[in-house]
Amino acid sequence: MSKPNPNYKGSFWEHLAKWLRGEYDPVKGRLETKAVAKKTAGKEEMQSFDQSIQKIGKYDMRMFEEGIDRQVGRYRVVYRILSVVTVVFLISLLLWTVSYMPNFGDPNAPTNNEVSQRYIEKGMEEMGTVNIVTGMILGYRAFDTFGETCVLFVASCCVLFLLRVDREDDPQSAAVEEMNDRHFEPRNDTILQKVANFLVPLILIFGIYVVLNGHLSPGGGFSGGAIMASGAILYLTAYGFKKTHRFLNEKVVDAMKAGALILYSFAITYFLYTGANQLHSIFGPGTPGNILSAGLIVFLNIFVGVEVACTMYTFYTLFRRGGI
Amino acid sequence: MITFSMVLIVFLIICALGVSFSRDLLISIAIYMAFSLIMSINWLILESPDLAITEAAVGAGVTSILFFITLKKIHSIRTTAEEEKKDE
Numbered sequence: 001m002s003k004p005n006p007n008y009k010g011s012f013w014e015h016l017a018k019w020l021r022g023e024y025d026p027v028k029g030r031l032e033t034k035a036v037a038k039k040t041a042g043k044e045e046m047q048s049f050d051q052s053i054q055k056i057g058k059y060d061m062r063m064f065e066e067g068i069d070r071q072v073g074r075y076r077v078v079y080r081i082l083s084v085v086t087v088v089f090l091i092s093l094l095l096w097t098v099s100y101m102p103n104f105g106d107p108n109a110p111t112n113n114e115v116s117q118r119y120i121e122k123g124m125e126e127m128g129t130v131n132i133v134t135g136m137i138l139g140y141r142a143f144d145t146f147g148e149t150c151v152l153f154v155a156s157c158c159v160l161f162l163l164r165v166d167r168e169d170d171p172q173s174a175a176v177e178e179m180n181d182r183h184f185e186p187r188n189d190t191i192l193q194k195v196a197n198f199l200v201p202l203i204l205i206f207g208i209y210v211v212l213n214g215h216l217s218p219g220g221g222f223s224g225g226a227i228m229a230s231g232a233i234l235y236l237t238a239y240g241f242k243k244t245h246r247f248l249n250e251k252v253v254d255a256m257k258a259g260a261l262i263l264y265s266f267a268i269t270y271f272l273y274t275g276a277n278q279l280h281s282i283f284g285p286g287t288p289g290n291i292l293s294a295g296l297i298v299f300l301n302i303f304v305g306v307e308v309a310c311t312m313y314t315f316y317t318l319f320r321r322g323g324i
Numbered sequence: 325m326i327t328f329s330m331v332l333i334v335f336l337i338i339c340a341l342g343v344s345f346s347r348d349l350l351i352s353i354a355i356y357m358a359f360s361l362i363m364s365i366n367w368l369i370l371e372s373p374d375l376a377i378t379e380a381a382v383g384a385g386v387t388s389i390l391f392f393i394t395l396k397k398i399h400s401i402r403t404t405a406e407e408e409k410k411d412e
Contacts, residue, residue: 104370133374210377218373226381233389312386319393 128287128294129215137220138300145300146268149307153261156311165322189238196238203231211305215294221304228305229312236316248313250323257310264303271296329369335362353391360384 008014018024102109119136129135137145211224236244274280287293317323339359346352360383367376 131374133372219377220374223374223377223381226378226386230381230385230389233386315390316386316393319390319397 127297129297131215131217131220133218134215134220134297134301135294138214138297138304139294142268142271142300145304146264149261149264149304152307152311153257156257156314159315159318163318163322188240192238196234200231200235200238203234204228207231207305207309211301212298214301215297221301222308224301225305225308226312228309229316232309232313233316241321253310253314256306257314260303260306260310264300264307267296267299267303271300325369329366332362332366332369336366349395353388353395356391357384357388360388 005011015024015026019026102111106112119132119140123132123135123139124130127135127139129139207224207226207228209224210219210227211221214220214224232244232248292298336359339355339362342355343352343359346355360379363383364376364379367373367379
């Protein structure tokens with residue numbers, strides 16, 4: 001047996017061994033956010049809530065003014081000169097670069113190569129889409145679009161990590177939260193509700209139209225999804241969370257978000273497998289011009305649209321009150 | 325058509341300068357929305373209606389709404405409740 005190292009205690013290796021055994025956590029107490037002490041919101045607190053918001057506003061303004069007076073004042077001239085120099089340099093650099101680019105519509109531009117020629121000439125025949133752009137995005141380059149959809153999903157997950165606030169069952173803190181929400185958004189505004197009654201169905205139907213006609217007319221999954229999300233956001237702004245939760249609660253949005261991505265991945269797998277192996281796909285190109293044509297592209301459009309709409313809606317709710 | 329697109333580009337430049345030079349952040353966002361709308365008309369002239377729809381929906385719609393909420397959260401917009409307090 002070798003002699004035990006006298007410097008072993010407190011050394012890196014001891015920590016490593018402990019960490020491997022699960023006794024030591026190097027980030028404990030540093031990364032985690034500490035639980036906020038539970039506040040009991042009495043009536044006074046509710047009253048002072050309004051004032052505290054005003055106070056915060058004034059405090060910010062005072063900090064801003066004092067900061068300008070003391071610290072920034074000395075360097076203000078330097079900042080201004082530096083910013084002007086930077087902006088002028090960037091503008092001239094960009095304009096100089098642009099001057100070397102080919103003219104708009106120039107037939108000899110390097111982008112007009114055999115790739116775009118193939119898209120334009122064979123796009124409708126091979127993909128069955130009247131709208132060449134959709135045929136390109138969801139047909140020839142569907143794998144890229146799958147990556148983009150994954151990026152959207154990851155972005156919404158990251159915003160969820162950063163901005164999520166856990167709901168508490170305590171009725172008093174729930175009341176404070178209700179106050180908070182009312183402070184930031186209008187509630188029961190008659191004009192807004194009447195306008196929303198008229199506009200929300202139109203916006204939603206237009207969004208569905210843009211998604212479903214993505215392979216026939218301009219538009220597609222992304223723009224249609226954004227339109228649908230703006231319709232849902234308008235409804236939420238007019239009627240509040242209670243009414244919206246009847247059809248769009250957290251479970252529904254999560255299921256739609258994850259389900260759309262999974263279905264998209266299955267569809268794209270089938271699409272690429274049949275396409276790469278020259279197999280017969282049960283989703284044929286069909287007659288160009290029909291709604292149910294262009295094979296899988298219609299379904300891919302729908303999945304992308306649902307994904308985008310859910311992500312935008314989640315962003316809005318998380319920004320507004322930290323939860324759907 | 326070229327005159328029209330030139331006018332639009334001049335508007336674009338005016339909007340871009342207006343966003344950076346306006347003092348009120350709320351007005352900045354409104355000008356930014358106008359920028360997005362003009363840009364979407366520009367895309368239409370450049371024969372890419374797909375981009376025009378996306379620009380109008382995302383640039384003028386969703387992004388500005390997110391900006392509005394952020395401004396409210398950092399107390400840059402005076403809410404109606406605070407205004408009522410001020411009047412009293």
